[in-house]
Amino acid sequence: MGTISELMGNTVELLNYVLALLPALMSGVVITLKVFAFTLVLSIPLGILVALGRLSRLRIIRRLAQLYIWVVRGTPLLLQLIFIFFGLPMIGIVFSRFNSVMIAFSLNYAAYYGEIFRGGIASIDRGQYEAAEMLGMSKRQTFLRVILPQVIKRTLPAVANEVITLVKDTSLVYILGLSELLRAAKIAANRDVTLAPLVVAGIFYLILTAVFTKVLQQMEERYAYYE
Amino acid sequence: MKKMMILGLVALMTMGVFAGCAAEKPVTEAPAAELTGYEALVERGYVIVGLDDTFAPLGFRTTDGELVGFDVDLAKEVFARLELEVQFQPIDWSMKETELNSGNIDMIWNGYTITPEREEKVAFSKPYLKNRQVIVVLPESGIATKADLTGKNVACQSESSAYAAIVADEAFTAALDGGAPIAFDTNNEAFMDLEAGRVNALVADEIMAMYYIGEKGVENYIVLDEDFGKEEYGVGFRQGDSELVQKVNETLDAMKEDGAAAKVSTVYFGKDIVNK
Numbered sequence: 463m464g465t466i467s468e469l470m471g472n473t474v475e476l477l478n479y480v481l482a483l484l485p486a487l488m489s490g491v492v493i494t495l496k497v498f499a500f501t502l503v504l505s506i507p508l509g510i511l512v513a514l515g516r517l518s519r520l521r522i523i524r525r526l527a528q529l530y531i532w533v534v535r536g537t538p539l540l541l542q543l544i545f546i547f548f549g550l551p552m553i554g555i556v557f558s559r560f561n562s563v564m565i566a567f568s569l570n571y572a573a574y575y576g577e578i579f580r581g582g583i584a585s586i587d588r589g590q591y592e593a594a595e596m597l598g599m600s601k602r603q604t605f606l607r608v609i610l611p612q613v614i615k616r617t618l619p620a621v622a623n624e625v626i627t628l629v630k631d632t633s634l635v636y637i638l639g640l641s642e643l644l645r646a647a648k649i650a651a652n653r654d655v656t657l658a659p660l661v662v663a664g665i666f667y668l669i670l671t672a673v674f675t676k677v678l679q680q681m682e683e684r685y686a687y688y689e
Numbered sequence: 690m691k692k693m694m695i696l697g698l699v700a701l702m703t704m705g706v707f708a709g710c711a712a713e714k715p716v717t718e719a720p721a722a723e724l725t726g727y728e729a730l731v732e733r734g735y736v737i738v739g740l741d742d743t744f745a746p747l748g749f750r751t752t753d754g755e756l757v758g759f760d761v762d763l764a765k766e767v768f769a770r771l772e773l774e775v776q777f778q779p780i781d782w783s784m785k786e787t788e789l790n791s792g793n794i795d796m797i798w799n800g801y802t803i804t805p806e807r808e809e810k811v812a813f814s815k816p817y818l819k820n821r822q823v824i825v826v827l828p829e830s831g832i833a834t835k836a837d838l839t840g841k842n843v844a845c846q847s848e849s850s851a852y853a854a855i856v857a858d859e860a861f862t863a864a865l866d867g868g869a870p871i872a873f874d875t876n877n878e879a880f881m882d883l884e885a886g887r888v889n890a891l892v893a894d895e896i897m898a899m900y901y902i903g904e905k906g907v908e909n910y911i912v913l914d915e916d917f918g919k920e921e922y923g924v925g926f927r928q929g930d931s932e933l934v935q936k937v938n939e940t941l942d943a944m945k946e947d948g949a950a951a952k953v954s955t956v957y958f959g960k961d962i963v964n965k
Contacts, residue, residue, distance in 0.1 A: 482752045489754060548787050639780040639788075641742070649750050652743040652877045655904040 476658070483650055483659055490646030491666060497563055497632040497642065502625065504568035509575025510610075516580045527576070534573035540634050542566045547638050559638045571628060578620045582613035615685040622678040626671050643667070727932035730795070735774035736933075738764050739794030741782040743875050746900045746957045747800040748777075759957040763817070764798050764924075766949055767940045783848045786810050789927055796933075797925035800894060802850035804920070812928045815938050816921030817950070817964050821895040822854045824913040825880075825902070830889060835915045839864045841889035844879040847872035851892040854917035876901065892917055896958075921964065 515527035534542070547562035557565060586609050594604040633644040641649070647663035730736055740748040740760065748758040756777050768775040780788045785801075788794045789811060802820065803813050824843075826832045832841075843865055845851040855870045856862055862869060871888060873879045879891045880901055893901075895912075902910050926934050944950040951961035 486750065486752060486754050544784075548784070548791055551791050637781050637784065639739075639778060639784075641779060645743075648875065648877075649743050650752070652875055653745045653749045653751075655877065655880075655901055657881070 479654075479658065480662055483662055486646050486650060487643060487659070487662060487666060490641055490643035490663075491670075493635070493640055493642040494629070494632045494670070496560075497567060497635060498628055500564050501567040501571055501628060504564065505571035505575055506621075508568060508572035510579055512572050512576025513579035513583055516576060517583060531573045531576060534570055535577075539566065539570050539631060540637060542570060543634060543637055559640060562638060563635050563640065567628075567631070571624065574624055575621070578617050578624070579613060581620075582617040583609065585616055586612055618678065618682050618685060622675070622682075625674055625678060629670050629674060630667065727930070727936065730773065730933060735776055736768060736795045737776045737778050737793070738796055738798045739778050739780045739785060739788050740797070740799035741785075742777075742779045743877075744782075744799050744897065747896065748798075759818075759953060760798050760800065762953045762956070763941075763944075763950065766944060766953065767937055770940050770943070771936055782846075785848075785925075789925065792927075795926070795930070796937075800896060800922055801925050802894070802920045803923045804850055804853055806853065807925065810928075811925040812930060812934050813923035813925055814934055815941065815964075816923050817941055818896070818922040818962065819964060820920045820922055822851050822892055822917035822920065823895045823898050824890050824892055824916060825883065825898055826890045826911050826913065827883065827886075828909070828911050830911075832890060833913065835861060835913070838890055840866055842866050842871055842887065844871045844873060844882050844888040844891040845893060846876050846879060847874060849894070850920060851894065851917070854920075855892055858917065880905075896922075 512527055512530065515523050516531070518524050518527070543562065543566045546557065546566045547559065550557065590608055590612075591604060594608050599607070632642055635642050636645045636648075643663050643666055647659040650659035651657060742748055742750055742756060744758070744760075746758055747760040748756065750756055761777065764775055764777075778788075778794050780794065785797050786807075789797055797811070800818075800820075801807075803816060807813070824835070824838075832838060838861070843855065845855060852870060852872055870892070871879075871882070873882065876891075876893050876897050879888070879893065882888045883891050890913075891898075895916075898912070902912075924934075924937060926937075941950070945963060945965065950963045954961045954963050
């Protein structure tokens, strides 16, 4: 009987500890979500731009887009963060901590989205452009009303992959001293000399990714109108 | 043509958002060029202290997120007396000198050990706290001296004075398994590796090691008699900010005399261990 009440006591103690951790971790979640949301909103339109650039009829634009994708995909995001925040001020360009994060993340993810969208655009049958032209649609109408919706539909699983990766990549902002979820957990782990805050942070990440997975799944179902 | 227009439109939109971001630059991120001399700081009205908020008991956060610690309380008192507002900017420890020199922070104040290498890069205040680089092992390991660590693994924090102290002892480092210490992001991780039995010993600042050991139970660890040298903590400033260094030195001296520094020390260490 003694061991059972002891176990109960320990569980209550642990729960109280986790409850005490929540405010600090929640403020970390806010930073994580801010980085996530801003990056998503900025990088997807930028990604469409990169894809169009890669498919441009003008050789110079194609080359520039290629160079951009090579540089951004070819170097670690952590290095890009350091370069934008610490390196650019040397030539007189100063961004705040959060803006540096926004720029590095958006430019980075735009390159990946660009390649995903390029694949999506290339997969659309040539005949659709011809049919749209026959119906008297302009090139802009064709792209926005015929091509883009199908691209979104086809690339959703690949986009979802990047979205989930982004949730976890937000932890890289620690290098600029921003207290996102993982860093907030590390502060608590160092103070209280225990691994528990890191476990709680892991659960938070799982909850976040579960929510986004669900949302993306529902989007996929909504777009599956011809299947 | 229309496609180009869409392209341009999206480009403009994206740039607009970026421009919007750039415009709302907070006041704390003043460009480095303005920060010359103490007068400029007084005119600005505040100083920015850079610290790693994972460094218990020197600088850390309570569960409510409030920044506390020996160094934090000391800095608050110093600048209250100098009538300057003090802001604390969390930084990553491996980036501390870069943060200082790019003007993002005005000083590094967080268990910052005075070393000859660092003295070339930053201007230090007078030392305010004594420290040792202690070697911590598990009781059952049977390790009692530095010599017992030949062919073994030793952990420490990366970019720390502990790492510098180990590497400075070339013969010792060469005799380690792998010929180098294993460097972790935080001391906490070094301790966890020690407990997991993957490293045989760790080297850390006595101040931080004692905090950890105090939390985990003194009976679980042994601190060897041998160490990696005595050191002192100082506040690191940009070279050229000599007037600020002088003001902080004078204020710290005054606080040692009137007992204010001893009071802060008692809160975090249970006794007065501040340099006399």
